Amino acid sequence: MPVSQPVRPERRRAPRNSLNPDRILDAAVTLLDRDGIESFTMRALAEQLGVATMAVYSYFKGKDEIHDAVALRLLNTIELPPSGSADPGCELRDVCRGVYRLFTEHPSALPLLTLRPVRGGDAIAVIERMLALLCRSGLRPDEAARVQVALMQYTVGSALWNIRRARALRDESVRDRVRAKLDTLPAERYPALVALAPELMCAKGDGTAQYELGLDAMLRGLLPERPGTTA
Template sequence: MSLTQPVRPPRRRAPRNSLNPDRILDAAVTLLDRDGAEAFTMRGLAQQLGVGTMAVYSHFRGKDEISDAVAQRLLDTIELPPGGSDDPRSELREVCVGVYRLFTEHPSALELLAGRPQRGDDAIALIDRMLGLLRRAGLGRADAAHTHVALMQYIVGSALWNTRRARALCEEGARDRVRARIAGLPSGAYPALVELAPELLCAQSEGTGQFEYGLDGLLRGLLGGSPQV
């Protein structure tokens, strides 16, 4: 071996008999949030844990089973309001905000649940709760179904937009480049954008506040006066 060749330190291995499903799922959440669902592999998870790949297989049959378990674990972290309130609209709003926060705090949940929305009892229970609240808010059968889909599309789209934008703006100087680009636009060609640039940049940086602003407008429009059938 060449004396100039760098020597890799030995991989730290987990203590014997320390591996368990909870530890595997913790590592999977970390790996998924950091690298994304496309980069998630059993080998990568084993390296994250410091064990051999077959040690992971002794607890889970494969990547899909781990992904489903991660999705269920993350759904359990949603801060949901107590059920049975006298104000189903406010309760529905809290549910929507809770789902949005989960998706933005754990991008892996966004990828896992958006691609496999009806996997697991917790996901099904969440859908059932939202539909029930929409019915209690006065929507008919078809309107409740369409409104549920519209709300989930808004939640997923907002979370995806905000997480990707946050990653892009983490690059050094990215925010300054955006501001400089807008400031350099000719007002004659883009009058509305130039005029409202400060307000637009402020709105784009509000994160959850901007999401809630749009959610409130969406709920007002979708829950307005539909008779229950």
């Protein structure tokens, strides 16, 4: 009897004339968030879409153009609070939280927005709002510039820390290994670590809550005290 050959599953093709820039960018965001900017290729994007690679080139010249378009699309997802509130500190807090949320929900935003210049005014709009709020809070121009950089450094750093921590904790054994390591530390050499081990394990739970705790502390320490408030 003739040996039957295994049937290869057909690659699903996109319906004819269904490709468009928005669909390409949707797929690009998915790939970049999942695999990272280093693994992103036009071929992988075409396979994700179920089309020939040249079909993607009909809309975008190459990876750099797609990276720029994705960066601008992600920036547009930052929900800036209404301007003109009575408390610029609260408004500034909302802006920082929006930037943090973007970076944690879309890991690809970190390299796209921090390792290469972004073509477009959306990133500038975020910086402009932060600087304006810092000046409204009573800081001198030089202080406002330095505090804006400090807030962005903390926000970006916290997002990167929590992205990597979340990836590590997907392996359930990681948390057990951390707890076991803390349990074996000699108390006479690391008294603070041993004493606070339960609190440290709890603090690893909610990255957003941890970020907001630090953000509130920074804003209290860096912004001038408003009339009618107490320390």
